[in-house]
Amino acid sequence: MNGFDLGARLLMQADQLQPLIEDLAARGYRVLGPTVKEKAIVYDTIARVEDLPRGWTDRQDAGSYRIERRQDQAWFGYAVGPQSWKRFLHPPIERLWQMRRSDHSIMQPPPQEKFAFLGVRACELQAIAVQDKVFLEGPYRDRAYAQRREDCFIIAVNCGEAGGTCFCVSMQSGPCAKRGFDLALTELMRDRHEFLVEVGSEAGGELLQRITSRTAAAADIAAAEAVVARTAQSMGRTLETNGLKELLQAHPEHPRWDDVAQRCLTCANCTMVCPTCFCTTVTDHTDLSGDVAVRERSWDSCFTLDFSHLHGGSARSTARARYRQWITHKLASWIDQFGTSGCVGCGRCITWCPVGIDITVEAAAIRATAPERPSSAAAAAAAQSAAGEAHPGGDRGGA
Amino acid sequence: MEGLERLVLEQPLFHGLEPRVGALISGCARNVCFQSGAYVFREGASADEFYLVRQGVVALEVHAPGQVPAMISTVGSGEILGVSWLVPPYRCMFDARALELTRAVGVDARCLRRKCEADHDLGYEMIKRVAAQLAQRLHATRLQMLDLYRSPAR
Amino acid sequence: MLDPWVPRLYRVTSVIRELADTVSLELRSADGSLNSLEAGQFNMLYTFGVGEAAISVSGDPSQRDRVVHTVRAVGAVSRAITALQAGATLGVRGPFGRGWPVGFTQQHDLVIVAGGLGLAPLRPMIYRVLQRRDRYRRVVILIGMRNPEEILYRPEIERWRSRLDIELEVTVDRAEGVWRGHVGVVPALIPRLGLEPASTVAMVCGPEVMMRFAANALRDAGIPAERIFLSMERNMKCALGLCGHCQFGPAFVCKDGPVMPLSRIASLWQHREI
Numbered sequence: 001m002n003g004f005d006l007g008a009r010l011l012m013q014a015d016q017l018q019p020l021i022e023d024l025a026a027r028g029y030r031v032l033g034p035t036v037k038e039k040a041i042v043y044d045t046i047a048r049v050e051d052l053p054r055g056w057t058d059r060q061d062a063g064s065y066r067i068e069r070r071q072d073q074a075w076f077g078y079a080v081g082p083q084s085w086k087r088f089l090h091p092p093i094e095r096l097w098q099m100r101r102s103d104h105s106i107m108q109p110p111p112q113e114k115f116a117f118l119g120v121r122a123c124e125l126q127a128i129a130v131q132d133k134v135f136l137e138g139p140y141r142d143r144a145y146a147q148r149r150e151d152c153f154i155i156a157v158n159c160g161e162a163g164g165t166c167f168c169v170s171m172q173s174g175p176c177a178k179r180g181f182d183l184a185l186t187e188l189m190r191d192r193h194e195f196l197v198e199v200g201s202e203a204g205g206e207l208l209q210r211i212t213s214r215t216a217a218a219a220d221i222a223a224a225e226a227v228v229a230r231t232a233q234s235m236g237r238t239l240e241t242n243g244l245k246e247l248l249q250a251h252p253e254h255p256r257w258d259d260v261a262q263r264c265l266t267c268a269n270c271t272m273v274c275p276t277c278f279c280t281t282v283t284d285h286t287d288l289s290g291d292v293a294v295r296e297r298s299w300d301s302c303f304t305l306d307f308s309h310l311h312g313g314s315a316r317s318t319a320r321a322r323y324r325q326w327i328t329h330k331l332a333s334w335i336d337q338f339g340t341s342g343c344v345g346c347g348r349c350i351t352w353c354p355v356g357i358d359i360t361v362e363a364a365a366i367r368a369t370a371p372e373r374p375s376s377a378a379a380a381a382a383a384q385s386a387a388g389e390a391h392p393g394g395d396r397g398g399a
Numbered sequence: 400m401e402g403l404e405r406l407v408l409e410q411p412l413f414h415g416l417e418p419r420v421g422a423l424i425s426g427c428a429r430n431v432c433f434q435s436g437a438y439v440f441r442e443g444a445s446a447d448e449f450y451l452v453r454q455g456v457v458a459l460e461v462h463a464p465g466q467v468p469a470m471i472s473t474v475g476s477g478e479i480l481g482v483s484w485l486v487p488p489y490r491c492m493f494d495a496r497a498l499e500l501t502r503a504v505g506v507d508a509r510c511l512r513r514k515c516e517a518d519h520d521l522g523y524e525m526i527k528r529v530a531a532q533l534a535q536r537l538h539a540t541r542l543q544m545l546d547l548y549r550s551p552a553r
Numbered sequence: 554m555l556d557p558w559v560p561r562l563y564r565v566t567s568v569i570r571e572l573a574d575t576v577s578l579e580l581r582s583a584d585g586s587l588n589s590l591e592a593g594q595f596n597m598l599y600t601f602g603v604g605e606a607a608i609s610v611s612g613d614p615s616q617r618d619r620v621v622h623t624v625r626a627v628g629a630v631s632r633a634i635t636a637l638q639a640g641a642t643l644g645v646r647g648p649f650g651r652g653w654p655v656g657f658t659q660q661h662d663l664v665i666v667a668g669g670l671g672l673a674p675l676r677p678m679i680y681r682v683l684q685r686r687d688r689y690r691r692v693v694i695l696i697g698m699r700n701p702e703e704i705l706y707r708p709e710i711e712r713w714r715s716r717l718d719i720e721l722e723v724t725v726d727r728a729e730g731v732w733r734g735h736v737g738v739v740p741a742l743i744p745r746l747g748l749e750p751a752s753t754v755a756m757v758c759g760p761e762v763m764m765r766f767a768a769n770a771l772r773d774a775g776i777p778a779e780r781i782f783l784s785m786e787r788n789m790k791c792a793l794g795l796c797g798h799c800q801f802g803p804a805f806v807c808k809d810g811p812v813m814p815l816s817r818i819a820s821l822w823q824h825r826e827i
Contacts, residue, residue: 096558101601104562104642139808140557140793252824279797282790286602293602295558300796307798309788311551311627321826325800333803458728458736470728470736477745498733535741542738543726547760548669548699550574552627 003205007198010213011220012185014075014193018049019211020155024116029153032088033118034081041067041081043088046118053078060164060236060347063356076119076187079163080346084275085124088115089148090131096282096295109144114151120181121159122174123166123344127275128154129180133338134278153203156181158224159231165347167237167360173344175231183208186224196224236347239360240367245332247367252324256365261320263355268301270349270357271326276342279307302326327362403428406504410451411477412528423521427510433457433497439480446489448505449481455501459493468494472540479532484508485525557793560599560644561586565637566619572703575670576635577611577623580643587617592677593652593784593812597792598622599644600633607789608634609674609811610648615684620645623673623705649792650811653678653756654782661754662691664746664776666767668739668759672696672705674784674811675758679713692719693746697739697763700725701732720746739763740770750775756812758784765822768815778816785810785818802827 004010024031025047033046036053046052055073058081059066070077097108120128132149135142156177159166168174177184182204186196196216199205216224271277281300286293300307303322308315316322334342343359350358404425407413413421431450433439439450439457450457456475460468471493474480480503483491489508515522555561562583569577582588595609606628612621626632637643655678663682667675682689694713698704704723714721722742724735735742739759753776757767764783771781787799787806799806802821804813821827 097556099601099644104601104644106559108556108559135795138794140795142795143556252827278795280790281796281798282605284599284602284604290602297791297796300798302797302800307788310786315787316826318826325827329800329803333800336803337805456733456735458732467730470732473724473734473736475735475745539738539741542740542762542766545762546699546726547763548697548703548726550625550627552574552625 003202003207003209004199005205006200006202008205009199009216009221010197010208011216012195012197012208012211012213014049014195016211016213017075017195020207021046021049021118023207023210024153028114029116030113031116031118032085034076034078036067039067040065041078042083043081043085043117043119049075052076052119057161058163060351061356062165062350062358063353065351072189073193074160074187074189076157076159076185077161079159079161079166080121080124080348082273082348082352084127084273084346084348085117085120086127086131086275086277088117089128089152090135090145090278093296093298094144096297098292098294101286101291101293111147114153115148116153116155118155118157120154120156120177121168121346122156122177123168123171123346124275125154125156125177125180126168126171126173126344127346130276130334130338130340130342130344131278133340137338153207154181154183154200155204156184156200158184158186158228160187160227162231162234162236163347163351164236165350165358166235166345167239167347168345169232169235170237170239170241170360171341171343171345176228186227188220188223188227190223194220196220237345237350237358237360239343239345239363241331241341244363244367245335247370248328248332248363251366251370252328254366254370256362256369257320257324259365260323260357260362261318263357264319264323265355266303266319266322267354268303269352269354271301271303272299273348273352274330275346275348276330276344277301281307302329323357327359330359331363403430403504406430406453407451410453410504412451412479412532416524420521420524423514423518424506424511424525427507427514429505429507431503431505433501433503435497435499435501437497439495439497439501440491442491442494444491446481446483446491447508449479449484449508450503450505452476452478452480453502453504455503456498457495457501458498459495461493471543472536473498479529482529482533482536484512485529557646558791560597560605560646563620563643563645565639565641565643568637568639571623571705572625574627574635575623575625575705577621578634578637578643579612579619579621580645581619582645583642585618588614588620588648589617590614590620590648591652592655592681593674594648594650595674595792595811596620596622596645596647596649597789598624598630598634599646600630600637601642601644603633604630605644605646605790606630606634607649607792607807609784611673611676613680614677615680623670623676625670646792649807651809651813653784653812654754655681657754659688661689661752661780662749663689663693664743664748664753664755664771665692665694666697666739666743666755666757666759666771667695668697668763668767669699670705671757671759671763671784675756676706678756683713683716683719686718690752693748694719694721695739695742696721696723697759698723698725699727701728701730701734738766740766743767743770743774746774748774748776750777753780755781756783757781761786768819772815778819779814781815782812783815783818784812 135145159175181200184198330342407425563580567579611623626635794808
């Protein structure tokens, strides 16, 4: 037995985080963590604890993001920034292969560096789990993603501060990290600056052996739980998920879609910042000589006209249709496709929408003004035809 | 006339018609037969007769000088050929040419129009039934106009 | 196992110009490997440096040493594909998707409804049915085309039509000159068939508008939505269920389709731009 047991909880002094980082770097990990850059807290390579956003927090609301100085010097006293870990596990641009014209030989990129993530929030762990379902559990496995996931070392951090647009409690994805991490830290600032550490894997337990810690006392555990409990009480938003899937799928003609279409710029910010959005496009091109063809995959968004291009036009040409697609996919169709909601309650789409469209507000508006929920699609069709809707090819219901 | 009456009532157009009403219609009816290639009626002619095709195929065509006639629709067994008899000016819109040996029940339009004016029950049955065929034809024609199979290439 | 993102190399062994803008390519694997495909599935065909297009298999799946695709030139990739000569190399990924429900239809009456290029994805199913004719009861094939000069696979259709064990009707949207078939739309042919709803399975493929109206006519004839199958089409990039482009409601056309029963589609079809 080389490390601490799964579930073991220990107390670590803040000064032990540096050796932790160095140990990972020495073993070939590219250590990524939060850092202040361009007036935001983003994830980038870090070498030292000084790189962390010590004493910084964020103020988020619909369409608004600012970082601010805290009263204390907490290292993880913020919620989430514009990016998520998706930019490393599912990179914005990825070369799939290149082919030589002369012999049609194919070369694929070699396996990349391995990552260590420091500061992964519970909602982000959930988002990673959601993307695992997409990329690892379908009829075709995404090999590159699988490689990056397997090699990835995750140090989670339990939130001490709820963001202004957070609603992880509603989505049951936080604020406490439950699974999917190697180590989980809770920052404690009592008399001393310390971290409660929970061991989530064998690799985590092993790493912990190489730094100084002691077994957590009951008081330490209680203090950590209190931090999480306080965060859970101060969520910025709520989303009622009960019956939400059925609600959205039953009301594709709800007038609210017209309302949001007036505001939505289809700028695709929400899909870029969302930690679970996974859509990509594929581009094929050659180099200048024409001798080498390259296939790349890059982030795409259902908000673009091109996304649903078909026979010279777009199957979803209106903003109304595209917003409806995004939110219905995220909160409803995702459940049909992957068994979970696509939303983890991180609030990024609310914060980073330039016009402040709020997914929780839109869902609530539909719920508040939806007609009595029909019990089946056929009944929905009947309701709609009574309201004068044309229905081509509609299912008449019954043989 | 009994055989003819049976033929008339057999037509899908007249399914479920009261025998009294059926007799009124067959009073205006006769058996007709067109050889392959024969014209059933020509554009501009007086729409004096309409037909219930029993067997065979008739094409509706439009003729333009210097061009081969364009076929816009075919009418087969169980369908009504000719609708211009129902509304003024009672003039045939298109040429109708039998594509193969065609047997039909021909109905004298003037005779039937007179009877419809006198007997509104008969009139209503005729209008109802012909309207259903017209609606179907209109829908089909509109789909044809969409030219769905043309290439989407720009 | 080869990475599903990477195309396998195939050689064009024959090219048939079907129509002015439509070509059928017969392809054989460069390494001689055999196919295992089902009627209704599709491949992603890749031309060097230009890109990929999702094209349904249009040949006989029982001929495992070759695969046939019928392609219409409508965009950059399809134009490049239709310009290929015999001997050219092409990249192939696949086969992907759910095909026509073969086992389900045995001992049923079959109605196959094809519109325009929609006949291409149905042709493998027609081959299958004709190869095992005794396993089906009544077989009706309805084909709609633009005009008599643009009838895809015309010689083959004429051969099918001359068989005594299937019913086959061809209709065109308009005709000039010598034409003895129907002029009109395919859905109009359906009411006259006298179908038995309890034992009929329908397979429909063509432009989406044509499929909607054909499905309507089949429903009006009493065929239940679970036994009307359509081949859907949406923008495809990966064909692996990973890029998200081909979503149609909750379904991914590349893996939940392209063949889907009307019962799954009907509620989506009621709404614009889903």
